[in-house]
Amino acid sequence: MGVDILLTILTVVFALMVVFSKKTVVSAFALLMTLLCLAMIYFQLGTVFLSAVQVLVNAGAIAILFVFVMMLIDLEQFPNNRERNKIKLVISIFTILIIMGVLALIINNNIDTLTVINLSDNSMKALFEKLYNTYYLPFEMATVLLLAAIVACVVITNHRKDDDSDNEGADKGVHP
């Protein structure tokens, strides 16, 4: 029980740092720590494979991708502490209160009836049998989606203005 509380407190602290930190780089590293804490929670819940994938993909790739993009963009000219819209703040607080109330109702009603089922040791085998038998079509579609995302990223970031490439690139013989 103690591990539950400790992991929850760690996750809550780092998640609060993501939202309320003044510097965006600090937010990115707090997100990295939040995802690592979530991976520990997955491990504690017994889903070992998802914990490993969380560390590899979400914490290892996505959070570091944010840091790379922050290196490309000069963040010094974009401080994170601009004055905030009061109406937006009030609306968001009300939205959060309503959503928290609904979620608390749902959780309080069902949490006693939910029983923990110990997944068997070969749950990974069952997972992949399900993935390659029942869900083979969504799996293939996910691969196509990843390929499309790669192509879209390259196309979007390689887009250049025509006047720049015509004027400078042709004269110097160097791509601008």
Add this chain to the structure above:
Amino acid sequence: MSIYYYLSAFLFCLGLIGTILKKDLISMLLCIELMLGGVALLFILFSKSTGFIDSQLMVIFMMIISACEVAIGLSLIIALYRNKQTIYTDEIKIITE
């Protein structure tokens, strides 16, 4: 284990409040990641409590989709920064122009 249900609801709401309040696009993407983390935790808790292994597969698909979303979102931010020299949402007026 029941505290994790509240943790997932808290993460989702915190990500939502961050997405509403933040002004720059990178922080908004970070908060969307937070929301996705909360939902993934809830899927795994559902898998633990009901024994359905399908919801763990949903987490795998969710990771794939979040990776695509972040990659395309960040490349759009870079393209926007090249064209408009800003990443603030209140300084962008592409649609209304």
